[in-house]
Amino acid sequence: MKHVIIQVTALALALMVAGCASFQSKQRVNLAPFAENAVSIVSEVEYGLSQARAIHIRNFIDGPAVKAYEAQWKKVGKILRGIVAYSIHVVTVSESNMSEKEKAVALADYLEAIAEPVRESQIGYFEITQEELKSTLDRIREQETYFAAMKAAQPIIDEVARVAGLVIEDLRAAQDEARVEVAARIEAEHAPVLSFREGIKETQTRTFRSLTYGIRHAKGEEGMVDSLFALDPQLKAYLKPGGKIDQEVTDKIEQRFIWRLQTINLIQEQIFPELERYEEEMRELDDLIMIADRGIKQSKGAITVWRRSHQTMAAGITEPAAIDLFGVAQAAVKKVVPLP
Numbered sequence: 001m002k003h004v005i006i007q008v009t010a011l012a013l014a015l016m017v018a019g020c021a022s023f024q025s026k027q028r029v030n031l032a033p034f035a036e037n038a039v040s041i042v043s044e045v046e047y048g049l050s051q052a053r054a055i056h057i058r059n060f061i062d063g064p065a066v067k068a069y070e071a072q073w074k075k076v077g078k079i080l081r082g083i084v085a086y087s088i089h090v091v092t093v094s095e096s097n098m099s100e101k102e103k104a105v106a107l108a109d110y111l112e113a114i115a116e117p118v119r120e121s122q123i124g125y126f127e128i129t130q131e132e133l134k135s136t137l138d139r140i141r142e143q144e145t146y147f148a149a150m151k152a153a154q155p156i157i158d159e160v161a162r163v164a165g166l167v168i169e170d171l172r173a174a175q176d177e178a179r180v181e182v183a184a185r186i187e188a189e190h191a192p193v194l195s196f197r198e199g200i201k202e203t204q205t206r207t208f209r210s211l212t213y214g215i216r217h218a219k220g221e222e223g224m225v226d227s228l229f230a231l232d233p234q235l236k237a238y239l240k241p242g243g244k245i246d247q248e249v250t251d252k253i254e255q256r257f258i259w260r261l262q263t264i265n266l267i268q269e270q271i272f273p274e275l276e277r278y279e280e281e282m283r284e285l286d287d288l289i290m291i292a293d294r295g296i297k298q299s300k301g302a303i304t305v306w307r308r309s310h311q312t313m314a315a316g317i318t319e320p321a322a323i324d325l326f327g328v329a330q331a332a333v334k335k336v337v338p339l340p
Contacts, residue, residue, distance in 0.1 A: 039084050054288070056281045057182060060189070065181035069174040076171055076299055079164045082114065083306050090313075094146060104149035108140035111156060125163045128156070151314035161307035168300045175296070179289050186285065190278045193271050200264055206232060207260045214253060 054061055093106045115133055128136070136155055143149040187194070210232040217224035225245065229236055238252045239245065 039088070054284065056277070056284045057186065060182050060185040060281070063178075063181045063185065065174070065177040069171075069178035072167075072171040072174040075167050076164075079160075079167060080299065080302070082160075083303065086110075086114070087306070090150070090310075100145045101143075103146040104143040105141050107146070107149050107153060108137045111140070111153060112137050115156060125166050126159060128159050147314060150310070154311055154314050157307055157310050161303050164303045165300060168296060168303075172293075172296055175289065175292060179285065182285055183282070186278065186281045190274060193274045194278065196267075197271065197275060200267055203260065204264050207257055207264075210235070211257050214250070214257070218250070 089110050090107070093103050093110075096103065096106075098106060115137075133156070136152065140149045140152045143152055210228055213224045213228040213231065217228065235253055235256065238249050238256070240249060
């Protein structure tokens with residue numbers, strides 16, 4: 001009887017092990033969060049790009065540096081959309097009825113279709129040669145499981161992420177050049193008024209200092225007259241023969257100060273609207289560049305997280321939450337608004 005019990009127990013354990021193995025082999029790992037979050041985070045970036053609207057500086061953003069900046073943003077956008085396309089394909093293949101071997105081949109076929117054109121277009125950045133790419137694709141096709149195929153594909157993913165980082169650095173350089181170009185055009189547009197403002201400011205400052213010397217002279221301080229005329233030699237025209245200063249001269253100098261200040265105030269009122277436009281244009285430029293700079297950092301972070309997320313999946317992690325690394329970056333990616 002004891003022998004029968006042992007045999008039955010052993011058989012039950014064997015069936016349990018076989019059953020668990022069968023269940024695990026057929027279990028579908030939910031990779032949907034990988035694609036869903038890739039779509040979400042890239043959509044946030046592209047939505048921000050679409051919201052960029054130049055109002056005050058619209059007439060200053062058609063120069064070559066701005067056009068180069070726009071072109072560089074398009075390259076980054078293409079990379080981000082490529083990440084989405086690949087992420088969706090990974091999930092689509094994972095959820096298909098193909099065998100593990102067929103999934104590995106499908107992954108390699110997809111990478112082959114997109115990798116070579118990208119490698120050729122970024123030939124100066126990609127360090128993977130055509131022969132190395134072919135070797136990696138062959139290795140992906142040889143894998144017996146989908147996760148093993150993804151792990152074999154990781155070098156390509158790493159290289160894409162590295163190249164994307166270089167493209168984003170080019171974007172940062174293009175942004176700096178665009179900012180300088182637009183700022184120079186704004187400055188040139190308002191150059192006459194800006195120059196006049198500096199002259200007015202100098203005259204106003206000189207008048208206040210001269211007035212101070214006059215007040216100190218009236219209080220009996222020695223040397224104030226010399227300081228006054230050294231600072232404001234035009235006032236010597238009011239001196240009487242022999243350089244005499246009496247109350248009449250003092251009154252005329254004071255009237256001169258009053259006239260100057262009134263004239264300065266009148267001129268400032270006349271040029272204020274244009275100066276205000278200048279300030280608005282520069283503020284808008286600074287705001288757009290600041291938001292765009294944040295977008296550059298967010299885009300770079302998104303690509304880094306995508307690479308890490310793929311690496312985690314390739315390691316065979318079966319817990320969906322563990323591969324949801326995009327959630328870390330998604331909260332940070334709000335709006336990316338470069339110069340339109």
